[in-house]
Amino acid sequence: MKLYAPSTIRQIKDKYGFRLSKSLGQNFLTDKNIIDKIMEESFIGKEDLVIEIGPGIGVLTAEEAALAGKVIAVEIDKNLIPILKDTLADYDNVKVVNQDILKTDLNxxxxxxxxxxxxxxxxVRIIGNLPYYITTPIVMKILEEGAKVDSITIMMQKEVADRMKAAAGKKAYGALSVAVQYYCTVNHVANVPKEVFVPQPKVDSTVIRLDIRQEKPVDLKDEKIFFQCIKAGFGQRRKTMSNSLTGVCGLSKEQVGQVLEAIGIDxxxxxxxxxxxxFAQLANQVYCTIRQ
Structure with a gap:
């Protein structure tokens, strides 16, 4: 059964009386070339555990099951559970879990x-075609909670992927860029036009693979202060660092000036x-200043 075929998707919808949920951002992928690219770039092997977020009707899940040792598919929509049991009946290495990934203890x-x-x-490899509205909360939950995974291969709105990949000085660069790149290396997998989904979304998508870093790219004295500085810096983008950092960790404007001068940042x-x-230099200097 070609689960990615639009005719198959229609048959499944008719058979089960299933209605796509706009609130859950349900869009099913219909391009086999892109599916194959996702599988290839996820580097799934027979000794691997795959956790899929939002399997839908099992389009990606069936491909994962053919490659992986074990697949756990986490689906929030209870109406899809009987469909998945049907579409994945040929695979004995798949377990479908009816849960909200944001409320799931991944470890x-x-x-x-x-x-x-x-x-x-x-x-352990996470794969998902994530609803646009909840992509960032899901990714940051996985990273911030320290889920013991090796990679996260996800499809998301192109704009969000651009932000995760952006380098300093680029228009898309922001707090999300720094946070994701602190935890991962970001790898582009594929561009996905909106026309290859049923139903068709309003925007194009991108698939990226986040490889979890074994060692962080910077040495920090206090990770919490690092993220406080990032949040403050990007909180009001038009503000200078001197103004946006005032109040962080209780620092006065004069102290902020001293911090910036000490590390040679205008x-x-x-x-x-x-x-x-x-940002790491800044956070470490803030740490030293408040500890004096």
Missing amino acids: QLIEENNTIEGKPVRS GGRRAETMSIEE
Whole structure:
């Protein structure tokens, strides 16, 4: 059964009386070339555990099951559960879980499924075609909670992917860029035009793979202060660093000036010009200042 074929999607909808939910951002991929590219760039092997977020009718899930040792598909829509049991009936290495990924303890889920045929899982790979409205919260939950995964291959709105990939000085560069790049290396997988979905969304998509860093790119004295500086810096993009940092960790404007001077950063610069290394220098100097 070609689950990606529009005719198959129509048949499934008719058979189960299933109605697509706009509120859940349900759009099903119909391009086999893109599906193959996602599988190829996810580097799935027989010793790997795949956790799929939002399997829908199982378009990607079936492909994952053919490659992986074990697949856990986390689907929030209870109306899709009987459909998935039907479309994935040929695969005995797939488990469908009716849960909200934002309320799921991923490390517990991984711990409960950490063996394949009695052997330890080699890698844990997350794959998903995420609803546009909730992409960032899902990605940041995975990263901030320290989920024990090796990679996250996800399809998202092109604009959000551009922000995650952006380098300092680029228009799309912002707090999300710094946060994601602190935790991961970002790899472009594929551009996905809106025309290859059923129903067709209003915007194009991009697939990226986030490889979780074994070592962070910068050394921090206090990670919390690092993210406070990032949030403050990008909070009001038109403000200079001198103004936007005032009040962070209780620092006065004079102290902010001293911090910036100590690390050789012009207080008139704006956050979008600051590299992740400069934010790390800044955070470490703030840490030293408040500890005096």
